[in-house]
Amino acid sequence: MPQAYSIPRPEAAQTYLDSALHKGSRAAAKVKGGLDKTMKAQNMEFERFKEIKATLVESLSRVHDAFPNFDEMSEFMKHLFELDLEVGRVKQALGGVKNSVQLIKDLTREHLEGIKHARSADNVTKTRSAYIGRISSVMRQVQKHLEILGQAREILRNLPTIDDDLFTIAIAGFPNVGKSTLLAKLTTAKPEIKAYAFTTKGLNIGYFEHKYNKIQMIDTPGTLNRENPNPIERKADATVKYLAHVIVYVFDPTESGYSYADQRALYEQAEQTGKTVLIYISKTDIAEKAATKRLKTEFSGAYTDADSLKKELIKLFKEEF
Numbered sequence: 470m471p472q473a474y475s476i477p478r479p480e481a482a483q484t485y486l487d488s489a490l491h492k493g494s495r496a497a498a499k500v501k502g503g504l505d506k507t508m509k510a511q512n513m514e515f516e517r518f519k520e521i522k523a524t525l526v527e528s529l530s531r532v533h534d535a536f537p538n539f540d541e542m543s544e545f546m547k548h549l550f551e552l553d554l555e556v557g558r559v560k561q562a563l564g565g566v567k568n569s570v571q572l573i574k575d576l577t578r579e580h581l582e583g584i585k586h587a588r589s590a591d592n593v594t595k596t597r598s599a600y601i602g603r604i605s606s607v608m609r610q611v612q613k614h615l616e617i618l619g620q621a622r623e624i625l626r627n628l629p630t631i632d633d634d635l636f637t638i639a640i641a642g643f644p645n646v647g648k649s650t651l652l653a654k655l656t657t658a659k660p661e662i663k664a665y666a667f668t669t670k671g672l673n674i675g676y677f678e679h680k681y682n683k684i685q686m687i688d689t690p691g692t693l694n695r696e697n698p699n700p701i702e703r704k705a706d707a708t709v710k711y712l713a714h715v716i717v718y719v720f721d722p723t724e725s726g727y728s729y730a731d732q733r734a735l736y737e738q739a740e741q742t743g744k745t746v747l748i749y750i751s752k753t754d755i756a757e758k759a760a761t762k763r764l765k766t767e768f769s770g771a772y773t774d775a776d777s778l779k780k781e782l783i784k785l786f787k788e789e790f
Contacts, residue, residue: 474625476535480528482612486605489524496520510593514584518600522577525604526570529611532618533566537625543633545711550624552700552707559621565614569607576603629672635685636786637712641705641739642719643727644690647751649673651719652688654775655782672704679783682790687712709742715785716746717778720771722760723752729763745785749778 497517502509539547539556547556580600587593631637640648656675673688689705698706709716718739720732739746748771753761765771772778 474535474537474622474628476622476625477531478622479532479615479619482608482615485525485528486608488528489521489604490601492524493517493521506590507587507593510590511584511587514593514597515581517597518577518581518584521601521604522573525573525608529566529570529573532615533563533570536563536618536621543711545631545633545707546628548707548711549628549704550621552703553624554617554620558617562614562617562621566611566618569611569614572607573604576600576607629674629687631672631674631687631712632683632685633712635683636714636790637685637687638715638717638782639705639709639713640686640688640717640719641709641735643721643732643735645726646719646721646732648688648719651717651749651751651775652686655779656686672708677779679786682786684782684786709739709744713742713744714789715782716742716744717749717782718746719749719751720764720768721751722756722764724760729760747772747778747781749773749775 494517496519497513500509500513500516536559539550539560542550550556577600580596580603583596583599584593587596640652642648652673652675656677672690675686675688676683677686678684687708689708690702716739718736720736721727724732736746736748748764748768750761750764750771750773753773761773765773772781
């Protein structure tokens with residue numbers, strides 16, 4: 470099932486530390502007088518340490534606990550994530566934050582014991598300085614983990630909400646051949662469409678229904694058919710490999726961005742996936758009739774009408790699901 474990730478943005482470790490120290494100082498200041506100097510100092514530090522610990526543990530745990538279990542993610546979503554950042558690095562960062570939380574608890578307990586057995590206000594002050602120094606060191610160490618989790622958060626927030634269980638159609642082809650326009654015609658999606666290449670930077674997703682069954686369509690990032698595709702292009706490959714039941718390959722007869730030969734070569738790659746491939750000819754309203762006729766002659770089953778294509782997609786859906 471699709472899942473949207475809501476993860477709080479990790480702050481800098483120093484921000485968390487400053488907040489904890491400030492709250493600790495306020496808690497200590499609330500301790501009333503009337504006690505001997507040593508006991509008052511002890512009581513003040515008890516309150517300070519407990520507030521510092523509670524603030525840091527809550528802040529770090531809130532970030533740690535919001536992350537998903539990567540082992541439970543679908544193979545497709547994990548693959549998409551790893552196009553930008555290795556899951557292993559994120560797991561290591563999560564482990565580092567978790568270990569830091571436990572270390573903060575242990576240090577607090579240890580130094581509270583030191584406060585309890587202090588014999589003078591000066592000893593209490595020295596214990597406080599040692600505690601804050603060690604806590605500060607822990608937070609400096611956790612900074613690198615928070616930075617990685619910040620990167621991971623942004624990647625997770627931008628992952629498409631995709632239902633792995635739905636019948637899925639991938640729209641493939643070069644950039645600016647009309648894939649986004651076709652998606653808008655077939656589904657309820659309203660993608661932003663611009664008149665220049667490399668428009669689609671992610672996965673645009675739309676849906677249509679057939680007798681209460683939802684069918685999922687994905688406008689994949691335009692691939693350049695290169696030996697070393699960039700992360701955006703690899704998302705297209707992952708969509709086809711892991712999700713697509715059917716591929717709709719879009720040919721642009723105007724050849725305004727890519728030649729027929731290039732488009733044909735990319736189409737042949739789509740055929741090699743072993744998936745069912747349907748051909749849609751776009752821009753027939755502005756293309757030269759001869760160019761459209763050439764494609765329709767070579768690919769006798771090609772579609773030029775979105776409604777007819779939709780009927781065939783529904784037929785394939787009923788056959789498989």
